[in-house]
Amino acid sequence: xxxxxxxxxxxxxxxxxxxxxxxxxxxxxxxxxxxxxxxxxxxxxxxxxxxxxxxxxxxxxxxxxxxxxxxxxxxxxxxxxxxxxxxxxxxxxxxxxxxxxxxxxxxxxxxxxxx
Numbered sequence: 462x463x464x465x466x467x468x469x470x471x472x473x474x475x476x477x478x479x480x481x482x483x484x485x486x487x488x489x490x491x492x493x494x495x496x497x498x499x500x501x502x503x504x505x506x507x508x509x510x511x512x513x514x515x516x517x518x519x520x521x522x523x524x525x526x527x528x529x530x531x532x533x534x535x536x537x538x539x540x541x542x543x544x545x546x547x548x549x550x551x552x553x554x555x556x557x558x559x560x561x562x563x564x565x566x567x568x569x570x571x572x573x574x575x576x
Contacts, residue, residue, distance in 0.1 A: 472505040472517020501569035
């Protein structure tokens, strides 16, 4: 929390897999004590590391990079057992023709580009 501004800065991702977490906090969304900062996952990861938000959903990789500075809420995560196929590759040519080509990855997700 910023010592000059007593409001709590909460990061928010507007993705359907995170909506259930915010469903239970409707009073926070319009509170003068809370700033909801909506960004994509990669931006929230950076904002948390820079101290620009006080709490919010961040990637497991971002947590791993800064685990000594973060506190996890127990039993709360957006996770799955096994693959979720949230990033899919579509192409028109046979895979053998594009195997050595260039693939552009999204800049919004930190987890989907790590393998």
